[in-house]
Amino acid sequence: MKNIFISSDDIRHDFSIAMSEMYQKEVPLYGDLIDLVTDVNTGVLSKQPEIREQLEHTGEIDRLNLERHGAIRLGTAAELSMMRRLFAVMGMVPVGYYDLAPAGVPVHSTAFRATETQSLHKSPFRVFTSLLRLDLIADKVLKQEAADTLAKRNIFTDNVVSLIERFEEKGGLTADEAERFVKEALETFRWHDKTPVSKELYQKLLAQHGLIADVVGFKGPHINHLTPRTLDIDAVQAGMQAKGIPPKAIIEGPPRRDCPILLRQTSFKALEEAVSFENSAGGYDSGHHTARFGEIEQRGVALTPKGRELYDKLLSQARSQLGVTPNANNASEYYQKLEKSFKAFPDDYQTLHDEGLAYFYYQAVNDAQDASSVSSKSGINELEGNGSNDIISKQAMTHLIEQGAVRLEPIVYEDFLPVSAAGIFQSNLHDDKQSSYEGNSNQQEFEGALGAGVHNELELYQAMQAQSLEACLMALNSHA
Incomplete structure (x- = not known):
């Protein structure tokens, strides 16, 4: 009997829910944050029907309350390579390359996420994944100690590695295997309050950079934040203060706008958590660590x-x-x-479109009475489905939009901003000593560690826009 495999989208959906439940137990303030964001979003949707309508047109309305992104920090190339294979089981691929070293954070990163529109609607879960750059540690002795410590750890369970290999061999996982995969994969991201390093080594790492201590000093890449999506980040920022949740001072990214662009982010300040450090007597020394926090994002047009x-x-x-x-x-x-x-x-979508500043979905308006005549007048009733934006002139498309035959809707930005990410990291690590690192990282080096190339996010948005244009014109032609 042929095995029936569960879709990677469903596995990702189940994993993201399990991750959220685990993190809410580990960091109760995260649950408070979810409640606040849900209240704000409900208010926006009831008071601003045009936003609800936009989200319905783009298919984002159903994913809004499920939307999360997480962040992890890895220590070695081997960890990054296996993490790529783990995320592949969930239909997540590396998108974008981010060099945070110039902003004072000793990592370079990518985002694992789905890339197809329908997959994103099923589960927009994404994980910003950073690889520590040990070469930026100035102290050679400390650098070697850090490397030796990382070489001893194994952040993946044997069972999850076995299931990853089975997925790669068979092309999928059964329902039972997928359930076990979610359970085993979750262990990689779990918080451990007992560390594999001495308090002395931890303090040395901390003196170099808080992020270095966070990566090297622990058994694994505990999820350090999960981020819900809000429709009004300024309201959430004010709401956190009102509820006694201490927000960071600055909302990262662009200013508040009528037509949001890219990504705005804020967070509540990182928690000080009790940890136990190994000592030479075989016991533990008490201490604390500050890294995990709650983050909120508002996404705009790509x-x-x-x-x-x-x-x-x-x-x-x-x-x-x-x-x-x-x-x-x-x-x-x-x-x-x-x-x-x-x-x-x-700050209006039409101008953003006309000046080629942002990416949009083109959608045929089904109830446009003059769709057929407009299509004919614009000279597109002989459509060749070549998937290219060259199949219609800009003037013709502008005419279709003006006549109401075509609707523009923003393609949501699914990715990240290096300056914003660095600002979030630095704020929550309480580390402002280092403004930048010399010796920039490079994408080729990162991809070598990853074991694959990263997808260019701009090319993905361009393809989404082109596909929507082709579908739109085919719909118009069907009425021509």
């Missing part, structure tokens, strides 16, 4: 290369004018400079 160039320019301009790292003491001044800089970034 930007084209032209849009990203403008975004980076305006963000850099605001930060340069501030002259120092944004913090609690200059938050108000920073927001003013940020909003002033971003006045140069159009």
Whole structure:
């Protein structure tokens, strides 16, 4: 009898729920955060029907309350390579390359996520995954101690490795195997309060950088935050303060806008958690560690290369004018400079589309009475399904949109921003001693450790837009 395999989308969905339940037990404040975000989202959807309608059109409405991203930090190339294989079971592939060293965080990273629209709607779970760069540790003796410590640990259970190999050999997992996979994979991300290092070594690592201590000092890459998606991050920020949840001072990313772009992020400050350090007598010394926190994100439209160039320019301009790292003491001044800089970034979807600054879905409006005539007048009733944006002129598409035959909807940004990620990390590690590291990492080195290339996120958005255009024109042609 032929095995019936469970889809990778379903395995990812089940794993993300199990991860959320585990993290809520480990960090009760995370549960409070989920409740707050749910309340804010419910309020936005009831008071702003246009946002509800937009989410319905793009298929995001059903995934909103399920949406999470997590973050982990790995210590070795072998760990990263096996993690890639683990995530592949869940239909998650590495997307994007992020070098955080210039921002003072000694890692380079990628995001594991699904890439197809329907898969993202089923489960938009994503994990920002960083690899520690031991070469950035200046102390050679400490660097070797860290390397030796990492070489001794095994962050994957034997059972999960066996199930990964079975998935690769057979092309899937049965329902029973998938259930066991979720249970075993969860162990990799679990918090352990007993460390494999001495308190002395931990303190040395901490003196180098909080993130180095977080990676090297523990048995595995405990999930250090899970992030729900909100429709109004400013309301959540205010809500955290009202509920006594201490938020970080700065919301990372672009300023508040009518048409959100890319990604805005905030978090509650990292917890101080009791840990036990191994000692030479075979016992443990008590201490504490600060790393795990709660994060919230608001996602906007994905930007084209032209849009990203403008975004980076305006963000850099605001930060340069501030002259120092944004913090609690200059938050108000920073927001003013940020909003002033971003006045140069159009804040309506039509202009973002027309100027080629953002990616959009093209959707045929089924009830448009003049869809057939508009299609004919625009010269697209002889559609060749070649999947290219060249199949219709920009002028013709503009005409279709103006006539109401085609609707524009933003393609949500599924990825991350290196400056924002660094800001979140630094804020929660309480580490502002190092503003940057010399010797930038490189994508080739990271991909060598990964054992595969990373997908270019901009190419994925371009493909999503092109596919929607082709589907839209075919729908219009069917009425022509």
